Amino acid sequence: MKRFLKKYYLEFAFILPLTLYILGFTILPISKTIWMSFQDPTTGRWGLSVYRELFRRPDFVRSIFHTVVVTLIELTIQMTLGLLIAMALKQDFKGKGLARSLVLLPMGVPTLVAGVALIYIFGTQGYLNELLFQLGFIKTPVYWTSGGIKSLFTIAFADSWKVMPMVVLLFLAGLESIPSEIYEAGSIDGATKLQSFRHITLPLLKPTVTMVILLRAVDVFRIFELPLILVGRATPFLATFAYDEYRAYNNLHASAAASTVLLICIILFMYLYFRYVDKGGAFGNGK
Amino acid sequence: MASKKIWKKILFYLGIALICFFMATPVYILFRISFSIPEEVLTQHPKFLITNFTFKHWDQVLKSGNLWPPLRKSLLVATFTMLSSLVIAVPACYAISRLNKRLKYIIVLSLFFTRMFPNVGIALPISVVFLKWNLLDTHLGLVLAHLIEQLPFICWILVSTFETIPFDLEEAAMIDGAGRLQTLASVILPVAAPGIAVSAMLTWLNSWNEFTYALYLSLSTRTLPLQIYYYVSRGGFFQQAAYSTILAVPVLILTLVLQRFIRGEYLKGAVKG
Numbered sequence: 083m084k085r086f087l088k089k090y091y092l093e094f095a096f097i098l099p100l101t102l103y104i105l106g107f108t109i110l111p112i113s114k115t116i117w118m119s120f121q122d123p124t125t126g127r128w129g130l131s132v133y134r135e136l137f138r139r140p141d142f143v144r145s146i147f148h149t150v151v152v153t154l155i156e157l158t159i160q161m162t163l164g165l166l167i168a169m170a171l172k173q174d175f176k177g178k179g180l181a182r183s184l185v186l187l188p189m190g191v192p193t194l195v196a197g198v199a200l201i202y203i204f205g206t207q208g209y210l211n212e213l214l215f216q217l218g219f220i221k222t223p224v225y226w227t228s229g230g231i232k233s234l235f236t237i238a239f240a241d242s243w244k245v246m247p248m249v250v251l252l253f254l255a256g257l258e259s260i261p262s263e264i265y266e267a268g269s270i271d272g273a274t275k276l277q278s279f280r281h282i283t284l285p286l287l288k289p290t291v292t293m294v295i296l297l298r299a300v301d302v303f304r305i306f307e308l309p310l311i312l313v314g315r316a317t318p319f320l321a322t323f324a325y326d327e328y329r330a331y332n333n334l335h336a337s338a339a340a341s342t343v344l345l346i347c348i349i350l351f352m353y354l355y356f357r358y359v360d361k362g363g364a365f366g367n368g369k
Numbered sequence: 370m371a372s373k374k375i376w377k378k379i380l381f382y383l384g385i386a387l388i389c390f391f392m393a394t395p396v397y398i399l400f401r402i403s404f405s406i407p408e409e410v411l412t413q414h415p416k417f418l419i420t421n422f423t424f425k426h427w428d429q430v431l432k433s434g435n436l437w438p439p440l441r442k443s444l445l446v447a448t449f450t451m452l453s454s455l456v457i458a459v460p461a462c463y464a465i466s467r468l469n470k471r472l473k474y475i476i477v478l479s480l481f482f483t484r485m486f487p488n489v490g491i492a493l494p495i496s497v498v499f500l501k502w503n504l505l506d507t508h509l510g511l512v513l514a515h516l517i518e519q520l521p522f523i524c525w526i527l528v529s530t531f532e533t534i535p536f537d538l539e540e541a542a543m544i545d546g547a548g549r550l551q552t553l554a555s556v557i558l559p560v561a562a563p564g565i566a567v568s569a570m571l572t573w574l575n576s577w578n579e580f581t582y583a584l585y586l587s588l589s590t591r592t593l594p595l596q597i598y599y600y601v602s603r604g605g606f607f608q609q610a611a612y613s614t615i616l617a618v619p620v621l622i623l624t625l626v627l628q629r630f631i632r633g634e635y636l637k638g639a640v641k642g
Contacts, residue, residue: 092549093467096460100520103457107517108483111494118494167388175381183625184389187396190624192578194594195613198601199395202402202610209398243395304487307580311601324489325584334493341490348485 112345119339132339145318146343148234152319153302153351155238160249160298161291167246168253169283189247197311200240204312229316237317240308245301249294256290257283292360296352303348320344399617403427403610426607430615435596440615443577443593445508450515450576451569457516458523459565463557465524466531477528480521491517492585499586506590514582519572526571530564531557570627574620 087094122131136142171182188196203209204226211223226236260283268278306321315326324340327333404422430436465476495514496505504510534557542552558565580594587595593616600609 093464096464099457100461100524103516103520104480104483107495107513108486108491111491111498112486114494115490170381170385170388173381175385177385181385181389184393186624187392187621190621191396191617192594192613192620194578194580194597195399195617196395198597198609198613199399201601202398203395209394243392246392300485304489306489311598321487321489324487324493328489328493328496328585334497337493338490341487341493344487345485345490348487352485 115338116342116345118335119342121335123333123335132335136336136339136343141318142323142340145320145323145340146347148317149303149305149320149344149347152234152238152241152305153299155234156242156302157295157298159238159242160245161294163242164246164249164253164294165287168250168257171250171254172257185250186247188244191244193244193307194311196240196244197308200236200243200308200312204236204240227313227316229313233313233317237305237308237312240312241302241305244308245298249298252290252294252297253287256287256293259290260286288360292355295355299351299355300348303344303351320347396617399610399613403607403614407607426611430608430611436612436615439591439593439596442508442511442590446511446515446592447573447576449508449512450519451573453512454516454519454523454572455565455569458520458527459558460553462524462527463531463553466528466534467536473528477525480524483521484518488518488581489585492582495582496585505586506588510586511583511592514586515576515579517582518579519575522575523568523572526564526568527561530561530568533564534560567627570623574623578616578620 119132120128120130122129167185171178171185175181191199201208205211206223206225206227208226210226211220214220214224224232227233264282264286265278268282273281304321305319306325309317309319309322310325315322318326320340320343324337324344327337327340403426404424406423406425465473468476492514495517499505499510499514502510504513538556538560539552542556543549547555578594579592580598583592583595584598591599593612597609597612597616599605600612
C-alpha cells in the first residue's frame, strides 16, 4: 500500500481536486435535491406527500407530457435532418465551404439569443406568419406560442435549429469513419445508392446514431432557456416548472420533486433505449 | 439521361440553398431588428429586407448605463471560470489519460453521467447553500457554479487530447533525467497546447452563454444573458435584439476561428475510450 501510494502520489494529487469538486458540487447537491423531495415541507416527515401533491396538479402532469413529447419530436427532426445535411455536406460541390459555414452558424449563437431571434420569427407579428401570409396560406395570424401542440413544435424547431451544427458534425465524423472501399465494393456488386445507404451506411453508423440520440435526449429533457423565453408559463416543461416553483412560489420541496422526476425520466429513457433499441450499443462496441 | 442528371443537380443545389436559408435567417433577422425603425417591424406585416435603418436603439443601449455592469460581470466570470477549470482539469486529465484503458473508460463515462443530472436540480440546493454563505450575486459564487458544468465538459476534450500524446515521448524525457513535473511542464504541455487552447476557449464561451445557474444565483446583479432575459420578460423589443447581438458577437467570432478545430471526434473519441 505504501509503495503504491509512493508510486502514484502525483496521480492522486492531480485527480483529487477534480474528484472533490464533482463530489461536493454535483453529487452532494443532487442527493440533497432527491432527499428534499421525499420530505414533507410542513411536518418534515418522510414520505411521498410532495409527489402526491404534485401529481394532483394538472400543470405538472402537463409539463411531464410536454417534456416527453418535445423530446420525441426533436429526436425525429434532428436524426433525419442531421443525417441528411451531413450526407449532403459529404458530397463535393461548388460553394461547399460557404454552405458548411452557414450550417455551422447557429453554433455561434448562444441559446438565449437563438430564443430571442426565434421570438421575432414565431411571434404573432413575426416573420413566419408574414411569410405564410405572403404565400397565401393563412389569412389571420397564427398564435404559435400560446400553448398546445403548436407550441411544442415551435420549441422543437427552435431547439433543433440551435443544435443542428453539433448533430451534423457528429454525423459527419461518423460518415467519415466509414471506409470508402466498402462503398466501392458495394457498387461493384451492383448496389444502388439506396441499397448502399440501407445496407452499408446505416448499420455502420449505428454507434454514431446511439451517441447522438443519447447526447441529444439528455439535453432535450433538460430543456430550459427556450421554453422560458418563447412560451413562458403557458406551456410548462419539467425544468421551467421546477424553476417557477422555486422562484415564483418559493416551493423548494416541489421544485426538488420536479427535478427528481426529470432525472427519473432521463434514466428511464436511457434504460428503455438500451433495453429495447440498442442492445449493448455504442458504449460497448466502441472499445 | 443527361437531362435527368442536370435535374438531380439542380434539386441538390436547391436543397442546399434551402438548408442554408433556414440556418442563416434567424441570425439575419436579429441583426436586422436591432437596426430597424419601429414602423417597419412592429406591425402586422414586418418587412424582410432592410430599407431604412437607424442606430437609435444602439445609442440607447450604449448610453443607458445598463450595459457595462452586466458586460463586466460576464467577462470576469467567463475568464475566471476558464482559468480555474484549466487549473483543476489539466493535471487531472493528464493523470486520467495515463490510467489503464478500463479505468479511464469508467471515469470518462461517469463524467458523462454527471452531465445527465438536470441543472435545475443542482442549482436549487446550490442557491440555498450560497444564500447561507453570502455567495449570491458575487462573482466567486457564479464561477463556482459554472465550474459544475464546465469541468466534465473540458475533461472530455482534454482527456482525448492527452491520449494522443505517445507515452514514449515522456519516457524519452525521463531517461534524459527530467523529473515527472518537469517532463509534464516542458514536454507534455507544449505538445498538448493546441487542444488545451481550444478547450479553454470553448469553456469561456460556455460560461459566457450560461443562463440557468446565473438565473438561480443572481438577485440584484445581472450577467449579459440575464439582461437579455430581463428585456424579454419586459417586452423590450429592440433592446433584446441589441443585447443579443452584443452577446452573440464574441461567440460568432470565436466559433469562426475555432471552426476548423471543433469536430465531432472530440465528443466521440472521449466516450469511445
